[in-house]
Amino acid sequence: MITLDNIEKIYRTDKIETVALHAISLNIREGEFISIMGPSGSGKSTLLNIMGLLDAPSGGTLKLAGSAVAAQGDRQLARIRNERLGFIFQTFHLIQDLSVVDNVEVPLLYRRMSGAERRTLALRALERVGLSARVHHFPGQLSGGQQQRVAIARAIVGSPKIVLADEPTGNLDSQMGDDIISILLDLNKAEKSTIVMVTHDPRMAEKTERTIRLFDGRQVN
Ligand SMILES: Nc1ncnc2c1ncn2[C@@H]1O[C@H](COP(=O)(O)OP(=O)(O)OP(=O)(O)O)[C@@H](O)[C@H]1O
Numbered sequence: 231m232i233t234l235d236n237i238e239k240i241y242r243t244d245k246i247e248t249v250a251l252h253a254i255s256l257n258i259r260e261g262e263f264i265s266i267m268g269p270s271g272s273g274k275s276t277l278l279n280i281m282g283l284l285d286a287p288s289g290g291t292l293k294l295a296g297s298a299v300a301a302q303g304d305r306q307l308a309r310i311r312n313e314r315l316g317f318i319f320q321t322f323h324l325i326q327d328l329s330v331v332d333n334v335e336v337p338l339l340y341r342r343m344s345g346a347e348r349r350t351l352a353l354r355a356l357e358r359v360g361l362s363a364r365v366h367h368f369p370g371q372l373s374g375g376q377q378q379r380v381a382i383a384r385a386i387v388g389s390p391k392i393v394l395a396d397e398p399t400g401n402l403d404s405q406m407g408d409d410i411i412s413i414l415l416d417l418n419k420a421e422k423s424t425i426v427m428v429t430h431d432p433r434m435a436e437k438t439e440r441t442i443r444l445f446d447g448r449q450v451n
């Protein structure tokens with residue numbers, strides 16, 4: 231589903247060159263739920279962002295569902311991002327002046343779909359994450375765990391095959407973190423979604439099928 235072959239990432243500024251990833255090769259199968267661990271600065275977010283087409287590698291090849299990504303133009307990449315990928319971030323990234331249901335509809339604005347269809351899908355996604363009672367609230371009126379559930383609903387509303395989560399429980403207490411992991415496990419089972427989750431928490435990583443460990447931009451397991 232996601233294949234990385236010798237992926238490198240070098241950040242260059244005027245004076246310094248940082249090698250954030252050294253020759254990472256990985257094969258993530260369809261329906262797998264994997265975690266990525268490693269110390270701060272080891273390249274976890276860089277790796278996830280490359281898989282999610284938010285950043286381009288400096289070398290190597292990335293394939294999503296069998297097709298090489300480098301060959302595609304920007305518009306096609308944006309389309310793949312919108313249709314096949316769902317993102318969840320540590321700090322939620324919700325739009326503060328849109329209601330919960332409007333936030334969840336955002337990815338669908340890029341699809342050809344009526345307003346009524348968008349609303350139906352958004353409400354269904356919110357039901358999945360247990361937030362049907364909060365659809366007209368605004369993000370600022372919700373707890374951290376609830377905001378992260380809205381972000382998950384937004385990530386899954388378009389039925390992406392791949393869900394990428396960067397420390398989704400990093401800003402939550404352990405009870406709320408457990409709720410978030412249950413939702414992701416459920417999604418992985420019910421929808422066969424392929425999930426890649428970055429985490430600092432070994433308890434969370436333990437619940438996934440496999441853990442990839444990074445150290446200084448290298449894979450160490
Ligand atoms: N835009 C950038 N420009 C220059 N260097 C960068 C940039 N983004 C990341 N880096 C560097 O690349 C390395 C990997 O960063 P990355 O954000 O992937 O780490 P991380 O493992 O996600 O860390 P954390 O656990 O703190 O989130 C770090 O040394 C970082 O300073």
Ligand SMILES: [Mg+2]
Nearest residue numbers: 274275276396
């Ligand atoms: Mg990070």
